Amino acid sequence: MAGGNAIRGSRVGAGPVGEVERGESAPRLRLPYWCANGHETRIAFASDADVPELWDCPRCGLPAGQDQRNPPPAPRNEPYKTHLAYVRERRTDADGDALLEEALTRLRARRGM
Structure with missing residues (x-):
């Protein structure tokens, strides 16, 4: 049987993990994408990343674009x-x-x- 005063799942010197210990997060862009069904998806990209023109909607799988009034059409099967x-x-x-x-x-x- 283990000792009664052991702290499990920790190490000596461990403290709360916060923003100070992790450093600052990279600057991000949160861009909205809309599919033909009207679903909105907000995707976070690094500020210096190449932003894709189309993104697959996680709800219905249709392609989504950044123009809410003119979303990309569903592909023909x-x-x-x-x-x-x-x-x-x-x-x-x-x-x-x-x-x-x-x-x-x-x-x-x-x-x-």
């Missing part, structure tokens, strides 16, 4: 395409029929029909 849809973009029905006939001819020759 392309619908999911199947493999067949991509094939049909590259080939016509006539090409597909020719490839199918060629494959069937090879299959029949292999089976001896």
Whole structure:
């Protein structure tokens, strides 16, 4: 059993941590960003940092800009395409029929029909 007068989680000479011991904080800019849903997000940047034009809204995920009256539009999501849809973009029905006939001819020759 440990001694009853031990101070746990501390070290000799430890005192309260305050602004004096940490030093002064760097100068900051707090800039507002607005998304298309009207959410406002205030981000703190160092005063000498490059400020991004767009920032992702932490509430809805849409891009946010610094102009409240004209926020950036939501990105367009392309619908999911199947493999067949991509094939049909590259080939016509006539090409597909020719490839199918060629494959069937090879299959029949292999089976001896």
